[in-house]
Amino acid sequence: xxxLLYYVRLYALIVSQYIKARMQYRADFFISSFGILLxxxxxxxxxxxxxxxxxxxxxxSYNELIFIYAFSLLAITPSQLFFDNIWHLSSHIRQGTFIKxxxxxxxxxxxxxxxxxxxxxxxxxxxxIGAFIYASFKLxxxxxxxxxxxxLTLLFSSSSIMISLMIMAASTCFWTGEASxxxxxxxxxxxxxxxxxxxxxxxxxLLFTYIIPIGFVAFYPSKFFLRPTETNILAYLSPVAxxxxxxxxxxxxxxxxxxxxGTGS
Amino acid sequence: xxxxxxxxxxxxMSSIIYRFHFFYxxxxxxxxxxxxxxxxxxxxxxxxGSINGMTFNQxxxxxxxxxxxxxxxxxxxxxxxxxxxxxxxxxxxxxxxxDIQLLAMSKAIGFVFYNFITVxxxxxxxxxxxxxxxxxxxxSIILSLIPIVLAFFISFxxxxxxxxxSFYTESIWGISIAKDTIVLLLSGALIPINFFPEILRKIxxxxxxxxxxxxxxxxxISKDLSIYEYxxxxxxxxxxAIALYALNRFYYSRAIKVVTVNGG
Numbered sequence: 001x002x003x004l005l006y007y008v009r010l011y012a013l014i015v016s017q018y019i020k021a022r023m024q025y026r027a028d029f030f031i032s033s034f035g036i037l038l039x040x041x042x043x044x045x046x047x048x049x050x051x052x053x054x055x056x057x058x059x060x061s062y063n064e065l066i067f068i069y070a071f072s073l074l075a076i077t078p079s080q081l082f083f084d085n086i087w088h089l090s091s092h093i094r095q096g097t098f099i100k101x102x103x104x105x106x107x108x109x110x111x112x113x114x115x116x117x118x119x120x121x122x123x124x125x126x127x128x129i130g131a132f133i134y135a136s137f138k139l140x141x142x143x144x145x146x147x148x149x150x151x152l153t154l155l156f157s158s159s160s161i162m163i164s165l166m167i168m169a170a171s172t173c174f175w176t177g178e179a180s181x182x183x184x185x186x187x188x189x190x191x192x193x194x195x196x197x198x199x200x201x202x203x204x205x206l207l208f209t210y211i212i213p214i215g216f217v218a219f220y221p222s223k224f225f226l227r228p229t230e231t232n233i234l235a236y237l238s239p240v241a242x243x244x245x246x247x248x249x250x251x252x253x254x255x256x257x258x259x260x261x262g263t264g265s
Numbered sequence: 266x267x268x269x270x271x272x273x274x275x276x277x278m279s280s281i282i283y284r285f286h287f288f289y290x291x292x293x294x295x296x297x298x299x300x301x302x303x304x305x306x307x308x309x310x311x312x313x314g315s316i317n318g319m320t321f322n323q324x325x326x327x328x329x330x331x332x333x334x335x336x337x338x339x340x341x342x343x344x345x346x347x348x349x350x351x352x353x354x355x356x357x358x359x360x361x362x363x364d365i366q367l368l369a370m371s372k373a374i375g376f377v378f379y380n381f382i383t384v385x386x387x388x389x390x391x392x393x394x395x396x397x398x399x400x401x402x403x404x405s406i407i408l409s410l411i412p413i414v415l416a417f418f419i420s421f422x423x424x425x426x427x428x429x430x431s432f433y434t435e436s437i438w439g440i441s442i443a444k445d446t447i448v449l450l451l452s453g454a455l456i457p458i459n460f461f462p463e464i465l466r467k468i469x470x471x472x473x474x475x476x477x478x479x480x481x482x483x484x485x486i487s488k489d490l491s492i493y494e495y496x497x498x499x500x501x502x503x504x505x506a507i508a509l510y511a512l513n514r515f516y517y518s519r520a521i522k523v524v525t526v527n528g529g
Contacts (some may be wrong), residue, residue, distance in 0.1 A: 025436065033440030038446045042455070049456050049465075050308060058307045119440075188293055192300050199307035204299070238380035245370045 015117040020136035022119060031125035040127050043194060045070055056196050065196070072194040072218035073128035075158035078119050079166055079190075084231055088168050090173045090180055096263030108255055109167075116141035136177050154221035157242030160215050162190050164242075164249035171249075174256030186212075193217035209234065209261060216241050268363060269371040276375025294336055298329045298391055317459040323486050324457055326398045327390065330485060331454035331478045333354060334413070336384040338477070340373035343444070345435040346428030353526045366513060373421050382457040389421040400486045408495060415502040421479045422509035423448065429513065432520035452478040473505040489529040 001073065046214075047069065051062040060068075079086075090100040101108050143151075169186040173179030183229070193214040197205055208215045220235040281287075291358060301327055309321040319327070346369065349355040358365055392398065427444050431437045449455050452474035469475055480498045484490060 027434070028436050028439065030439075031434075032442070035442035035446075037418035038443045042446045042450050045450060046456055049460055049462070052462055053460055054311055056311060078406060122405055176285050178285055181293070182284040185289045185293040185296075188297065195304060199303045204303065237389070 011114050014114045018117050018229045019119060029119060034122045036120050036123045040073055040124050051060055058196060060196050063135050066224060067133055067139060068222045069194040070123050070128050070131035071222045073124060074132060074155055075217050076124045076162055076190050076237055077128060080118050080124060081121035083113050083163050083166060085113050085116035086170045089170045090178050093173050099262055108257055111125055134150040154238055158217045158221055158240040159244050160242035161213060164245040167249040168252050171252045171256040172197040174260045189214050213241055272368060272371035272372055273375040274437055276372040277378045280376055280379040285295055287383050290383050294384050294388050297332055298388060301328050319457060319459055322398055323400055326400055326486055326518050327457050327482050329392050330482055333388040334478060337377060337380045338417055340376040340422040342369055342373050342421060343377045343427035343437060343441050346432035349433045356526050369425060370421055402435055402488060405485050409481050409485040412502060415506055416477045416481050418506045419473055419509060422513055425513050429520045432524040448474050454478045476502045476505045508517050
């Protein structure tokens with residue numbers, strides 16, 4: 001408990017320094033936020049255009065799809081806010097600057113990830129919350145307290161799945177020296193999580209449920225709120241999948257950290 | 266001319282170092298194509314035959330090729346220029362006896378060759394042999410060669426505008442992301458322009474982005490394109506290419522006066 005508090009305080013300190021440093025470039029922050037808004041908003045635009053021509057997508061209505069999309073945005077946001085440094089791991093490894101993280105009496109993953117707090121992610125968060133409220137209002141979903149707790153739990157596990165996949169992808173660079181293409185590969189899958197899994201054939205349904213579990217990022221959890229009667233047993237596994245996957249990712253990371261030989265500088 | 270050819274070659278050679286990269290980029294794109302296949306199959310499920318005058322096959326081929334062309338033209342020109350400005354490397358380019366725009370374009374062309382081998386070729390392979398479209402004929406492939414080259418020129422010049430903007434702003438992360446999104450959306454690369462509502466389609470018609478994807482793709486997937494229409498398409502592309510090139514010349518003459526290089 002004491003260590004936990006210590007880490008929380010430390011995180012607040014590191015992040016507040018980082019934000020001060022970033023705020024030197026205020027214009028960059030606003031333009032980047034705008035870029036992110038546009039990038040994430042493009043998906044809504046696509047849905048809007050597509051639903052000009054059709055009324056249902058394999059049984060899912062426009063508002064239901066907005067709901068799933070918003071859910072996936074909210075689930076991806078934490079990986080951007082807290083784990084954005086993952087994108088720089090390759091260059092730290094290649095240039096040898098990663099060595100500094102070995103020398104602090106702190107958990108290495110914590111220390112590494114705490115160094116970047118991507119404030120641009122707030123734009124995504126705002127868009128996600130806005131769309132989520134819009135969709136649940138349109139769909140007439142009533143939010144009770146237990147439901148809200150369920151939502152938070154599911155969002156937590158969904159983001160944990162996304163974060164774990166990204167960490168595993170990035171960790172490959174401990175062995176290969178370059179992970180950006182693997183990261184982009186996995187990140188793209190995150191984007192596919194915004195569609196109902198039912199559009200795929202059975203092979204890809206299995207793939208996206210058990211092998212690359214992006215179904216758990218937005219689709220299965222959303223079903224709790226959209227079609228409570230249709231939820232299958234798998235949906236209840238989301239939190240378990242989230243926690244298990246994070247442990248797995250942590251193991252891979254640890255293994256990578258221990259096997260990296262440095263650059264000698 | 267020879268010096269630019271050397272730049273093209275060097276840029277190609279330096280990009281093929283990362284073989285691991287190669288594999289995942291191809292795989293990523295193939296997955297995307299599979300993904301749009303299922304998405305659009307689902308969209309077409311409820312409707313009989315065609316939506317907005319396009320059959321499922323046409324839409325799918327259109328979008329699969331669009332993303333392949335997008336990857337083909339992804340040469341990171343704007344990112345590189347911004348990187349060079351931030352690090353001061355731009356000085357080395359400015360003192361070379363070369364035209365900086367042609368230099369950037371040569372680098373981009375080298376990258377296009379790399380992209381062609383890694384991304385576009387595997388994608389074409391998947392599209393042609395797995396999905397076997399009847400829409401693409403030898404005639405349409407030959408007809409679309411010039412439009413694709415012109416499309417590259419337009420795409421490069423749009424990247425170059427953003428790259429020059431880094432002379433003012435240094436970091437261009439946000440602008441580049443915004444540009445990518447706008448280009449993809451308004452060029453019909455994510456959703457065919459035929460699906461857009463009427464007003465939007467009119468607006469998009471007045472913008473240069475549709476000349477990058479919509480025009481070459483339409484030529485590629487239509488079996489019976491009249492020569493008049495073909496020439497009209499070429500005319501639109503050519504005017505945009507010239508307009509953007511002229512704009513960049515003017516913009517450069519302005520931007521070069523404000524760029525500050527920190528050491529280098």
